[in-house]
Amino acid sequence: MSDTIIGLTGGVASGKSLAESVFRDLGIFVADADAAARAALAAGSSGLAEVVAAFGAGVLAADGTLDRAAMRRRIFADAGAKRVLEGIVHPRVRASLQAACQAADSPYAVASIPLLAEVGGRSAYPWLRRILVIDAAEATRLARLQARDGIEAGLARRMLEAQASRTERLAIADDVISNDGPPQALATQVAALDRLYRRLAASA
Numbered sequence: 001m002s003d004t005i006i007g008l009t010g011g012v013a014s015g016k017s018l019a020e021s022v023f024r025d026l027g028i029f030v031a032d033a034d035a036a037a038r039a040a041l042a043a044g045s046s047g048l049a050e051v052v053a054a055f056g057a058g059v060l061a062a063d064g065t066l067d068r069a070a071m072r073r074r075i076f077a078d079a080g081a082k083r084v085l086e087g088i089v090h091p092r093v094r095a096s097l098q099a100a101c102q103a104a105d106s107p108y109a110v111a112s113i114p115l116l117a118e119v120g121g122r123s124a125y126p127w128l129r130r131i132l133v134i135d136a137a138e139a140t141r142l143a144r145l146q147a148r149d150g151i152e153a154g155l156a157r158r159m160l161e162a163q164a165s166r167t168e169r170l171a172i173a174d175d176v177i178s179n180d181g182p183p184q185a186l187a188t189q190v191a192a193l194d195r196l197y198r199r200l201a202a203s204a
């Protein structure tokens with residue numbers, strides 16, 4: 001049972017997954033918003049039923065699951081559709097992350113929320129004790145994104161531009177990890193924050 005929940009965020013290819021794995025290695029429970037968003041629209045879920053009610057059965061693939069690629073094309077071409085989908089998915093993601101983190105048996109828990117700055121930061125997630133931003137220079141993220149996903153520079157740049165700016169994200173941060181150096185430097189910063197978060201949890 002953990003009431004100390006840390007929000008982890010960062011732009012695409014900033015190093016969130018790497019930071020998550022370091023927290024897990026230190027014995028900390030990590031809940032992931034992307035996984036919660038997929039579960040919210042799983043076959044047979046109430047979320048998927050709401051999506052079908054809002055968008056029609058045409059969003060389903062032949063096997064009755066959500067046609068995610070088609071939905072992705074639709075929401076990035078139509079801001080209204082994106083808002084409708086988010087209205088269905090985001091409340092479920094918030095509830096699922098909170099429940100999973102509160103049930104965690106580690107001293108504190110981490111909720112990894114890639115779009116935390118985009119959805120309104122603390123006002124959307126008032127139960128976060130602190131917000132940790134993984135930060136890296138845009139050039140670093142572009143290079144790592146291209147290397148990891150094998151995509152061309154133009155697409156990598158558009159993905160960065162579709163997200164909150166570095167300044168907007170840093171504005172919601174209580175803690176910042178700089179990930180422009182080697183992986184070991186990130187691990188050292190995570191370990192230092194782990195000590196802080198354990199102290200906070202112990203005094204809660």
Ligand SMILES: CC(C)(COP(=O)(O)OP(=O)(O)OC[C@H]1O[C@@H](n2cnc3c(N)ncnc32)[C@H](O)[C@@H]1O)[C@@H](O)C(=O)NCCC(=O)NCCS
Nearest residue numbers: 012033034037068069071072075082085086089090093115
């Ligand atoms: C549209 C959906 C079905 C597409 O699924 P698909 O498996 O093709 O893509 P995936 O979920 O991996 O997302 C791909 C990338 O798109 C971006 N993205 C997805 N949803 C959003 C959004 N609402 N706003 C901005 N960017 C988004 C993210 O950078 C993500 O890395 C899915 O992304 C979705 O349900 N989105 C709405 C819910 C949401 O906001 N999810 C984000 C985490 S809470």
Ligand SMILES: Nc1ncnc2c1ncn2[C@@H]1O[C@H](COP(=O)(O)OP(=O)(O)OP(=O)(O)O)[C@@H](O)[C@H]1O
Nearest residue numbers: 011012013014015016017018144148179181182183
């Ligand atoms: N300090 C580092 N040095 C070298 N490579 C790194 C470092 N940190 C992360 N990477 C690499 O950069 C890429 C992006 O990192 P990671 O996948 O952790 O980012 P992310 O924020 O989780 O990305 P996404 O937003 O796409 O989920 C990965 O290939 C990862 O191995």
